[in-house]
Amino acid sequence: MKVLVTGSNGFIGKNLIAELEATTEHEILSYDRDTDVSLLDSYCEKADFVFHLAGVNRPETEAEFMMGNFGFTSTLLATLKKHNNSCSVMISSSIQAELSNPYGESKKAGEDLLKAFSNETGADVLIYRFPNVFGKWCRPNYNSAVATFCHNITHDLPIMVNDPEVMLNLVYIDDVVKELTRALDGKENRQGNICEVPTVHTIKLGDIVTLLESFKVSREERSIPNMVDAFTKKLYSTYLSYLPEDQFSYPLKMNVDQRGSFTEIIRTPDRGQVSVNISKPGITKGNHWHHTKNEKFLVVSGTGVIRFRNLNSDKVIEYFVSGDKMEVVDIPVGYTHNIENIGESDMVTVMWVNEAFDPEIPDTYYLEV
Structure with a gap:
């Protein structure tokens, strides 16, 4: 056509x-x-x-x-x-x-x-x-409060909220485009003589600002919001599209010692955290167990062995892992465990744990495998 x-x-x-x-x-x-x-x-x-x-x-x-x-x-x-x-x-x-x-x-x-x-x-x-349409490429300081807020917050500029209680009906640009492409195929969503985008989000102006400000803080805290809510997911994508071009990246805190390093990448309020562990050749890390924390280890480079022992047994279980054949190893609760680099180069392991680390409740107990 x-x-x-x-x-x-x-x-x-x-x-x-x-x-x-x-x-x-x-x-x-x-x-x-x-x-x-x-x-x-x-x-x-x-x-x-x-x-x-x-x-x-x-x-x-x-x-x-x-x-x-x-x-x-x-x-x-x-x-x-x-x-x-x-x-x-x-x-x-x-x-x-x-x-x-x-x-x-x-x-x-x-x-x-x-x-x-x-x-x-x-x-x-x-x-x-x-209604109000929001999403990437929307011009700030024009006719979209969401675009203006995203631009100003990402650029450390002040924002003005006259009435945080005002309710907004919003449609996301991807939902608009999806509806228009359906219309092109003769499958538009008609309501009488008017056509509509079927997915509309209703939210207070003040709540939008609160979310956007939390997104800004999240980059400092290496966190991401709970994406279960569809509007939060769409607003977060929109927010990132307004970042200044010299601020796409942000530094991480590397915990470095003679054994290698451990760096937290992302933490979430409900899905735990993701980290990267680098181990030098011959180094063993771990030798601890958890009551509730469970983890997933994925070696993406190098060669190693992950060892387990049930606290109620003397039997040691070994899983040999390598970046040449990537596989996820679950770390169950009640098993003391460690990971050893048995190769000749650094071993890089991506680690996920089901809850973000809390120093007040570490749930981590030292015990040799």
Whole structure:
């Protein structure tokens, strides 16, 4: 298909085009305010589907609302009619189309134009009234509080919250793009005369700020949030996309001695922590047991042996491990255990434990295997 996308350089346009180019063979006809206006005529002649995402959100004068949201829609539809093109047209409207304000009225006017176009030509039209949309590539300090907060917090700039109790209805950009690609296949989610993104998150503005600030702290604490909640997962991905380009990395505290090193990578509130252990040749580490802590060891480089002994037995169990054949070894509770580097180079082991280390309750007891 030949797919015309107006507002191609905008937030939703960029994400939609990236998805279509990555996953389909459709020819994308990109049109934005900087595109040669003469191309609109040829695009409207050959388009098989139109995503009309162009619009005005923050103009210098209120008159520009109608000019951008009604005027260009009128031009687009007139050009389609000129070429007798009755392809399906999707329009990006807003929940504010139900309100009496200049922005909402301009969006409603654009909707009405599209309905009239459908009545006249028989074209299938899809009117999407989006709530607040958030995600990567959204412009900060424009019309998205989430984008502004993400940008400011990652750049150590102040934020302003007038009313932390205000409730926001939000849709994530990936959910928007998923719905639009379904619409392209004729599987849109219609609710009467309006189409909707089925997954909407409702959350207090203050709670969003609390989460974003916790994300900032998490990099200092080598932690990641609980991702069970879908909104937290999406917001965390969004937050990371606003990091300054010179701050993608952060240092870790390496605990180094003559035996090698031990470095904690990540800790979580509910899924334990992950660390990397480096052992010098001939070095044995461990010789301890746990009541409740359980671990998984994965040697990714070098050669070693992991030994176990049940506290109630003299029998020693050995597992020989190597980065040449990676396998996970579970460390059960009630077994004293150690790991020895029996190779000639450093042995690197990725270690997971089911709970983050707490010096007040270490649950670690020394005992030779």
